[in-house]
Amino acid sequence: MTAPLLRQVDRLQSSQPSQDGDGVKIKRIHDFGGGLDPFLMIDELGSDRPDDYIGGFPPHPHRGIQTLTYVIHGGLTHEDHMGHSSTIRAGDAQWMHTGRGIVHSEMPLTDHHGLHAFQLWLNLAASEKMSPAEYRDVRGEEMPRLAGTEAELIALGGRWARDDGEAVTGPLNALAGNGGVAHLRLAAGGELTLQADAPTLLAYVFEGELQVGDTRVPAGQLARLSKGDRLAVASATGGQALLLAGTPHREPVAHYGPFVMNSQAELQQALRDYRDGTLTG
Known part of the structure; x- marks a missing residue:
């Protein structure tokens, strides 16, 4: 029997300060060249200063992607042209399949911690x-948990299994590229x-630090x-991360x-459709 092959860190990529929407300050990692395939971008919104995010994201279009938004603290209210209107708060997620247009x-x-949330593009x-x-949208209580030693994995989507075979499957079961997303929390x-x-397997550490294979992240x-x-994964002092898994499409990507x-x-057709008012159908 072949011994299990432990995954190691091939490369580390730092998040970079950016802004989007109506001046919302974020930390962003993106790769539209296929390096994260099927993922494209990770945005982290995190601040206790309302001026950093209070303008939010006024109405805007999308085509060709899925988004997954997950809230750690605070909340987000979503409205779209199809008539959906909902609010997600700490522990909740929302999934949007933009398809031909939304x-x-x-x-x-905010809550007493301010706002801390993530948006992933697939x-x-x-x-x-x-x-x-x-x-x-999916409420936090719908997301199953998988326990470790002073550790917990919260499954948003995809199947996640401990090495002894115990497994959970997140409620978001239609993520692009057979995608899986989980929130990992480790105490000291x-x-x-x-x-x-x-x-494809990625780990974005957003609090503390984690030992991933042989590398401190x-x-x-x-x-x-x-x-x-x-x-x-392990942590001497405690840490939190998002785990992202999927199967690459290996298709050309054109982004604007x-x-x-x-x-x-x-892309030019999408722009024309948006200008003409036909993007959404």
Whole structure:
């Protein structure tokens, strides 16, 4: 029997200060060249200063992607052209399949910790880019937990299994590229070993620090992981991370602002459709 192959950190990538929407300050990691495939971007919104985010994200369009928004503290209120209106708060998530087109807004709310949330962009396969738009929100109590030693994994989407075989599956079961997303929390001295054979596996540490394989990964760093079938994480002092798993599309990517297509011609068509008012159907 072949011994399990432990995944190691191939590369670390730092989040960078940026802003979006109506001047919302964020930390961003993006790669539209296929390095995170099927993921495209990770935005972290985190501040106790209302001026950093109070303008929110007024109505704007998308085509060709999925977004997944997950709240640690505070909240976000979503509205879109299809008539959806909902608010997610700490521990909740919202999933948006933009397909051929959606126009939506997201406005921030605070709790006593301010606002701390993430938005992930996942690329849609070429065959899905012109599909109908969909929206769904998920409450924190719907997300199953997987325990380790002083560790907890919260499954938003995808199947996550401990090395002894105990597994949970997150409620978001239609993430692009067979995607999986989980929130990992380790107390001081915590550790957890997972089965992990997805072709793409990423760990974004956003609090404290984690030992990922043989590498110490501090907050603000995205670890791109090597091939393997096991992932060992630990922390001497405690830390939190998002784990992202998926299968690459390996298709051309053409990106302009809120649109992600497969060619420049498709991007130009998206812009024309938005100007003409036909983006959404």
